[in-house]
Amino acid sequence: MSTSFSIIAILYQARWYIASALFASYLAQNFRVYRRLSHVKGPWLAQFSDAWLLGVIYRQRAHHEFYSVKKKFGNLARIGPNTLITCDIDQVTRMNAPRSPYVRSDWYLGFRLAPGIDNVFSMRDEKAHAKRRAQMNLGYTGKENINFEPQIDIHVLNFIDLIQRKYISTYPEMKVMDLAQKAQYFTIDVITDLATGAPFGDLATDSDQHDYLRTTMEAQPAFVMIGSVPSVNKFIQIPFIGKRLFPTAEDEIGMGKMIGIAQEKVAERFDPMRRLKIEKPDILQSFINHNLTQEETVSESLLLILGGSDTTASVIRATMLCILTSPQAYCTLQAEIDAATLSSPVVRDEEARKLVYLQAVILEGLRMHPPTGGLLSKVTPPEGDTINGVFVPGGVNIATNTWALMRSENVFGPDVDCFRPERWLNVSEAKYADMARVVDMTFGSGRFKCLGRTIAWIELNKIFVELLRNFDWAVVDPTNPWKSANLGIIVHREFYVRVTKRVVQE
């Protein structure tokens, strides 16, 4: 018998010992991981395995389940062998603060839009991230003489026009409109316009151009699951493998089509002949002027589209649902809009900022329904940290429980689960500022704060005014108003409404 055969025979005879040894080492390893954080309580299965977290993500209701975890286990709880979740305002502020020793976790890797290529949201190296943010901050905030308003106004008007053309119900004729879909048509048109200067035109055509929304929605659940398992995530980032899984510019529809458009629009800017013709400052040009390479500019313009459409659409839908199901808020807001002297056909951002009740409605909408439902986890520094009086060793993922954070009773009062814009009225300046600071954390905070916040606020300031000054609204089935799913961002579909033309009483 040859040597190799005899080794195989020995291994075969010892197979049960080997299997037992491997299993014992697996248990010992898990026990070690379990022990490290055994002093932090959480759901039983989460102490030993990521299966609990994967189950939560799979059910697409993570924000509700994390809120239940907070109610049961307190502000700091364990949701995975190496993952804790917090809704402590000071802890979240501290993790995200400039010069904090916390870094972004592997979770952010899932936001690479092409294998191996980072964007500002997926970057985990803090030096590189800070540099990229600095290169893009002026473009995003409009501080380089970029005026977002006229571009956004065009799409607000397209939205109004679409409703007037196709969706005004007059009894007995009912023309049901899916507000979930139209809100996203609006935000995608705004953001593709800002990102590439070539709006998709979803509102004008009343259709999902390039099947972008359908295909990204279909792909998102798988990406969210993969993003939550760092080892799988790292595997698909290997270019050879990722190339077969990620969309590419050659695709005719969906994200791939978007990549193609972004590449083309960015290439035009890098073409020395065409470069001279860019007269109007815009975000893309600002990125380029701050030395982003062609590949980086494509990557960032895609992130702009991905980060800027679902989020704002989610807030528009949720706030509209809150308004339509709260008669007092609906009437008070419409009365405030009617009584104010506002520009026409689209309210100006600075005018909307002065509408006290509108601001209360938007802040309350963001509070009730923060759109980001993902972990946003940061990693404790190597020396560990003490959180809420509990020592947490280094290298542990600390996720943010945004839904619970927005329901902090010590900040907002005992009725946190209720949409009540009045909580923002007749309070001291200090109280208002305190509540507003926490709601602003829906946009993240510190060195990771959302770069698109200015743009989102302009959209929000305009859209509710124009939807309520031009139309009256009713939810078609208030007992089952929409279907919602947490896909990292909380998305909705089938939000059917009945829209009628407004008859304003003088």
Ligand code: HEM
């Ligand atoms: C209401 C709407 C929005 C909300 C609630 C929101 C929320 C957030 C949150 C929570 C983060 C991550 C913070 C973290 O990593 O800890 C973020 C990052 C980001 N958002 Fe938004 N966002 C919104 C709209 C937008 C829009 C409209 C754009 C683009 C125009 C945008 C672009 C970005 C970018 C580029 C980042 C990455 C910033 C960085 O990593 O430094 N967002 N956003």
